[in-house]
Amino acid sequence: MSTADCETKRRILLTGSRTWTDTATIRAALAEQWGDGSAVLITGACPRGADAIAETIWREQGGHVERHPADWEQHGKRAGLLRNTEMVALGAAVCLAFIRESSPGATHAAALAERAGIPVHRYPHPEGGPAVSNSAPSTDQLRYALAAAARGWHVFPLVPRNKVPLKDWKWKECATTDPATIRRWWARTPYNVGIACGPSGLVVIDLDIPKDGQSPPSSWDLPGVNDGADVLALVCEQAGQPLPTLETFQVRTRRGGTHLYYTAPEGATLGNTQGEDGNGLGWLIDTRGAGGYVVGPGSFVALPDGTGTYDVIHAAAPAPLPEWLAERLRPAPLPPQRPVAVPLAVDRRGSYLSAAITAELDRVTTSPPDGHNTALYRASVALGQLIAGGTLAEAEVTGWLAGAAAQVGQRPGEASRTIASGLRAGANRPRSVPA
Incomplete structure (x- = not known):
């Protein structure tokens, strides 16, 4: 995939007061964001004030405007x-806020953008002083992205102040070591740095610390076991093995945990694990390998469960992952492939249901290795609609979906969460079956 295919048009979210009258400030701010002219301006479609002024300026230059008018008739106050929630959820590279007289609507949109990790540039009306920005782009993330690429690690942008990839970016295909591409991606926005572990030849062990109020499960509620590092020490002791060498690349995470970087063994494909699920190492330990990524050093994350930077604490070259750990993390063989039994009546209605259910289960069992979870979610949504329509029982559907997930090697805990999420989404759109 070419780098051009990896990039989506840059989205500029604009929010502002209806009483905003100054054109010059908006024109100057938009000029800074124009770039090559392909960016999209997103507005709330207010007929006067900042939105109207910005739309006129943007269109005069030949730019595209994406308007999101509020539906006052349907939703009232x-x-x-x-409307603000929907606009922010669609994602943006930056939010430009032209707020005058403490407009509650524009203030709400800017606050939502900040919580979503979108950098917000606030511009006071000239009567209140010159335009200012509270989140000017930084070069730190670019420097760290280039340093990671110099080690041969494939990088890609994450949402500023967050841990997730940019919306609509296929990060697995786009991650790169090309300096020119990296400079272009980070040229205008302080994206956080994602490192794709698979193409980088890495396995990263994430040793976490408990969140406030989090208690260990009974199997790890032992003296001296307080965090992921303690759990790893106990795992090694129980296996009769030494701790994996700490003479390796290490990063301190935002909440005080540690990322230990190791080189993946040749000829083995080690995926991702979470806690004790499947072949996971234990409580407060995740691992990331093929198909996974980690937040790279130099990133700054501000989320409700913790704010901080990812800092290199030992810059050594990654050491080889110990063989016994590689064996421990290797996925268990899949169970024998058997069709998932769907006992239904053989009448016309039953035949219709059987075909619909079989198609969704086949969606899961025939999905590619990197698409199992997505397929499981979509199947859960579709069957959740039938549950909500009174056609199927939730317990039966959950069992069928769990069986399909097991056939493709999905971890039970992850599969259970995905199924529950999909069924909840499907319940919002009930679907019945003709008699």
């Missing part, structure tokens, strides 16, 4: 807040 909540329409503006709902």
Whole structure:
């Protein structure tokens, strides 16, 4: 895939007061964001004030405007807040806020953008002083992205102040070591740094610390076991093996945990594990390998469960992952492939249901290795609609989906969460079956 295919048009979210009258400030701010002219301006479609001024300027230059008018007739007083939520959820590279007289709607949109990890540039009206920005782009993340690429690690942008990839980016295909591409991606926005472990030849062990109020499960509720590092020490002791060498690349995470970077063994494909699920190492230990990524050093994350930077604490070259750990992390063989039994009536209605259910289960069992979870979610949504329509029982559907997930090697805990999420989504759109 070419780098051009990896990139989506840059989205500029704009929010502002209806009483905003200054054109010059908006024109100057938009000029800074124009780039090559392919960026999209997103507005709340207010007929006057900042939105109207910005739309006129952007279109005069030949730019595309994406408008999101509030549906006051349907939602009443909540329409503006709902519109703001939908606009922010679609994602943006930056939010430009032109707020005058403490406009509650524009203030709400800017606050939502900040919580979503979108950098917000606030511009006061000239009557209140010159334009200012509270989140000017930084070169730190670019420097760290280039340093990671120099080690042969494939990098890609994460949402600023967050841990997730940019919306609509296929990060697995796009991650690169090319300096020119990296400079272009980070040229205007302080994206956080994602490192794709598979193509980088890495296995990263994530030793976490408990969140406030989090207690260990009974199997790890032992003296001296307080965090992921303690759990790893106990795992090694129980296996009769030494701790994996700490003479390797190490990163301190935002909450005080540790990422230990190791080189993946040749000829083995080690995926991702979470806690004790499947072949996981234990409580507060995750691992990332093929198909996974980690937040790279130099990133700054501000989320409700913790704010901080990812800092290199030992810059040594990654050591080889110990053979016994590689064996421990190797996925268990899949169970024998058997069709998932769907006992239904053989009448016309039953035949219709059987075909629909079989198609969704086949969606899971025939999905590619990197698409199992997505396929499971979509199948759960579809069957969740039938549950909500009164056609199927939730317990039966959950069992069928769990069986399909097991056939493709999905970890039970992850599969259970995905199924539950998909069924909840499907319940919002009930679907019945003709008699």
